[in-house]
Amino acid sequence: MNPEKAPIIQMKNIEKHFGSVIALAGVSLEVFPGECHCLLGDNGAGKSTFIKTMSGVHQPTRGEIFFEGKPMQFHDPRDAIAAGIATVHQHLAMIPLMSVSRNFFMGNEPVKKVGPLKFFDHDYANTVTMDEMRKMGINLRGPDQAVGTLSGGERQTVAIARAVHFGAKVLILDEPTSALGVRQTANVLATIDKVRKQGIAVVFITHNVRHAMAVGDRFTVLNRGQTLGTAQRGQITPEELQDMMAGGQELVALEGSLGGTV
Amino acid sequence: MAETVQSDERVKEISSFRQALIRPELGGIVGTVAVFTLFLLFAFDSGMFASQGVLNWSVVSAQFMIIAVGACLLMIAGEFDLSVGSMIGFAGMMIAVFGVVLGWPMWIAIIITFVICCLLGALNGWIVVKTGLPSFIVTLAFLFILRGFTIYIPQTIERKTIIGGIRDAAEGDWLAPIFGGKIGQPVFQWLGDVGIIAVFERGSREGQPVVDGIPMLIVWAIVIIAFGHILLTRTQFGNWIFASGGDPEAARNSGVPVNKVKILMFTLTAFCATVLAVCQVMEFGSAGADRGLLKEFEAIIAVVIGGALLTGGYGSVLGAALGALIFGVVQQGLFFAGVESSLFRVFLGVILLFAVILNTYIRRIITGER
Numbered sequence: 076m077n078p079e080k081a082p083i084i085q086m087k088n089i090e091k092h093f094g095s096v097i098a099l100a101g102v103s104l105e106v107f108p109g110e111c112h113c114l115l116g117d118n119g120a121g122k123s124t125f126i127k128t129m130s131g132v133h134q135p136t137r138g139e140i141f142f143e144g145k146p147m148q149f150h151d152p153r154d155a156i157a158a159g160i161a162t163v164h165q166h167l168a169m170i171p172l173m174s175v176s177r178n179f180f181m182g183n184e185p186v187k188k189v190g191p192l193k194f195f196d197h198d199y200a201n202t203v204t205m206d207e208m209r210k211m212g213i214n215l216r217g218p219d220q221a222v223g224t225l226s227g228g229e230r231q232t233v234a235i236a237r238a239v240h241f242g243a244k245v246l247i248l249d250e251p252t253s254a255l256g257v258r259q260t261a262n263v264l265a266t267i268d269k270v271r272k273q274g275i276a277v278v279f280i281t282h283n284v285r286h287a288m289a290v291g292d293r294f295t296v297l298n299r300g301q302t303l304g305t306a307q308r309g310q311i312t313p314e315e316l317q318d319m320m321a322g323g324q325e326l327v328a329l330e331g332s333l334g335g336t337v
Numbered sequence: 338m339a340e341t342v343q344s345d346e347r348v349k350e351i352s353s354f355r356q357a358l359i360r361p362e363l364g365g366i367v368g369t370v371a372v373f374t375l376f377l378l379f380a381f382d383s384g385m386f387a388s389q390g391v392l393n394w395s396v397v398s399a400q401f402m403i404i405a406v407g408a409c410l411l412m413i414a415g416e417f418d419l420s421v422g423s424m425i426g427f428a429g430m431m432i433a434v435f436g437v438v439l440g441w442p443m444w445i446a447i448i449i450t451f452v453i454c455c456l457l458g459a460l461n462g463w464i465v466v467k468t469g470l471p472s473f474i475v476t477l478a479f480l481f482i483l484r485g486f487t488i489y490i491p492q493t494i495e496r497k498t499i500i501g502g503i504r505d506a507a508e509g510d511w512l513a514p515i516f517g518g519k520i521g522q523p524v525f526q527w528l529g530d531v532g533i534i535a536v537f538e539r540g541s542r543e544g545q546p547v548v549d550g551i552p553m554l555i556v557w558a559i560v561i562i563a564f565g566h567i568l569l570t571r572t573q574f575g576n577w578i579f580a581s582g583g584d585p586e587a588a589r590n591s592g593v594p595v596n597k598v599k600i601l602m603f604t605l606t607a608f609c610a611t612v613l614a615v616c617q618v619m620e621f622g623s624a625g626a627d628r629g630l631l632k633e634f635e636a637i638i639a640v641v642i643g644g645a646l647l648t649g650g651y652g653s654v655l656g657a658a659l660g661a662l663i664f665g666v667v668q669q670g671l672f673f674a675g676v677e678s679s680l681f682r683v684f685l686g687v688i689l690l691f692a693v694i695l696n697t698y699i700r701r702i703i704t705g706e707r
C-alpha cells in the first residue's frame with residue numbers, strides 16, 4: 076500500500092436509515108488500488124448494508140462517495156458496475172447447469188459477425204476462459220465443463236476471474252470464504268492475493284479474523300453501524316481484532332468458559 | 338487448446354460413455370434408433386417404409402416437431418405453455434373467420450392471424466413475468482380462454498363449429514402456398530418415371546407418382562428446427578435462454594434481460610403453434626373448433642424425451658425434434674403394424690416416465706449433485 080497513491084474509493088460518513096432503524100451511523104472508509112481492505116464485523120454490524128451502498132444497491136441517507144477523487148452517485152448496481160465496482164456475492168451469479176465459459180461470458184457474450192448475422196464466438200470465449208482460469212490456478216477439464224461440477228472455492232474463483240476480466244477496479248467480495256473448507260478457502264485467499272497484485276482494490280468482507288489476517292493490508296471493524304477504527308497490518312493482533320468485532324467484554328467472558336478456542 | 342492445458346491430477350478423467358451420456362440428445366437418439374429398429378423388424382411389409390408410408394409418418398412427425406421447438410426453447414427458458422393446443426385451434430379459426438366469413442384476401446387473413454396469436458403469446462409471457470405466477474397457471478387459464486373463444490366465435494356467426502371453404506378462398510393467393518403447398522414435384526415425377534417410387538396405375542392420375550412433392554409443413558419443420566438450434570447454441574440470445582431458465586436471479590445479476598427473453602420465448606411458442614395451425618387449415622380446407630386438442634402435452638412430452646429438464650436451463654432443440662420424430666413414427670407405425678391405436682397412449686405414458694427418470698439422472702451427472 077503506497078501512501079502517495081490516491082484512494083480509488085472513499086466513503087465519507089455514510090449513514091443509512093431503514094425507516095426507524097439506523098443501519099449505518101456514519102461509516103467512513105477509503106480503499107487504495109492494490110490493497111486488500113478487510114471489512115470485519117459480527118452479524119448485524121452493518122457490513123452488508125455498507126457494501127450494498129458501495130455497489131449501488133442502496134443509496135446512502137447521508138454521506139458522500141468519492142470514486143477516483145470525484146463525487147459519485149450510484150442510482151443502481153449498473154452505475155457501479157459501469158464505473159468498475161464489481162461485487163461477488165455470497166450467492167454467486169453462476170448457473171450450475173451451464174458450462175464455465177458460458178457462465179464466464181453470461182451477459183457479456185463475445186459476438187462474431189457473419190454477414191448481417193451475429194453469432195456467439197465460442198472459440199474466443201473458450202480460449203479466454205481457459206486462460207483466465209489457468210492464471211488463477213484452476214485447470215479445467217475443458218471450457219465446456221459445467222459449473223455444477225466445480226467446488227465452492229473454484230466457483231468463487233470463476234466469479235472473481237470474471238469480474239477482473241471485465242475490468243473491475245474495485246472488487247467487493249461478500250463473505251467468499253464463509254461456506255468453504257480449509258483447502259478451498261486457501262485457494263480463494265490465494266486468488267485474492269493475485270488480484271491485488273494486478274493493482275485492483277479488494278474489499279474483503281468476512282467475520283473470520285484468521286482469513287482476514289491471511290491476506291488483509293488494512294482492517295476496518297464495524298460494530299452496530301459504526302466504525303471502530305481502521306488498523307494497518309502488523310499494528311494489531313488477531314485477538315484485538317476479535318475483541319473489537321465482538322464489542323469487547325462479552326467475548327472475554329466467553330473465552331474463559333471455552334478455553335480460548337474462539 | 339486442450340493439449341496446452343496441464344491436467345489436474347484431482348480431475349478424474351470421465352469416460353467417453355459418461356461424456357456421451359450428458360449430451361441432452363442422447364435419449365432422443367437412442368429412442369429413435371430403437372423405434373426404427375422395432376418397426377423395421379415388425380412392420381416392414383406393411384407399407385410403412387414405402388414412399389407413401391414415409392410421407393405419412395413424416396407429416397405427423399413434422400406437426401409434432403413444429404410445436405416441440407417452441408415448447409423446447411420456452412422450457413429451457415424456464416417456463417411452460419399449456420395453451421399451445423388451444424392456440425392451434427384459435428389460429429385456425431381466425432384464418433377461417435377472416436378469410437372465409439369476412440372474405441378478406443387469404444394473405445391478409447394469414448398475416449393478421451400471426452400478429453394476433455404472437456401478441457397473445459407475448460401477453461401470456463407478460464402476465465407470467467409481471468405477476469411472478471407459475472406459467473403453468475397462467476397458460477392453463479389461456480388454454481380455456483382461447484378454446485372457449487374458438488368454439489364461441491363460429492357458433493355465434495355461422496351456427497357451426499367447423500368452417501370450410503378455405504381451399505377455395507386460398508385459390509390463387511400468393512402466401513397460402515407457403516403453408517399449404519408442396520415443393521419438389523419435378524423431382525418426384527422423375528423418381529416416379531424411373532421407378533424408384535410407385536406411380537398410380539390407373540385413374541385420372543395415371544402415371545403420376547403416389548407422392549408428388551414434399552408438403553410445406555415438413556419444410557417449415559426443418560426451417561424452424563434449424564433456426565431454433567442455431568439460436569440456442571450459436572448466439573448470444575441462446576446463452577440468455579439457458580441463463581434465464583437456469584437461474585433467473587443469477588442471470589439478472591449478470592445483466593441478462595430475463596423478462597424480455599421469457600416474453601419472446603412465449604411469443605415464439607405462439608408463432609410455432611400458428612404455423613402448424615395455418616398449415617393444417619390449408620391442408621384440410623377447413624378450421625375446426627376442436628383442432629389441437631392435447632397438443633400442448635404432446636409437445637412437452639416430445640421436449641422431455643429430447644432431454645430437456647422440466648425445471649429449465651438445459652435441453653436441446655435437436656433432441657426435441659427427435660422426440661417428435663419418435664412420436665410420429667410410433668403413432669403411425671402402430672397403425673401400420675395393425676396394433677390397437679389406443680395403445681399409443683400407453684406408450685406415451687411409459688416413454689415419458691422413462692425420459693424423466695433418465696433426465697434426472699443426467700442432471701445429477703452434470704451438476705455433480707449426489
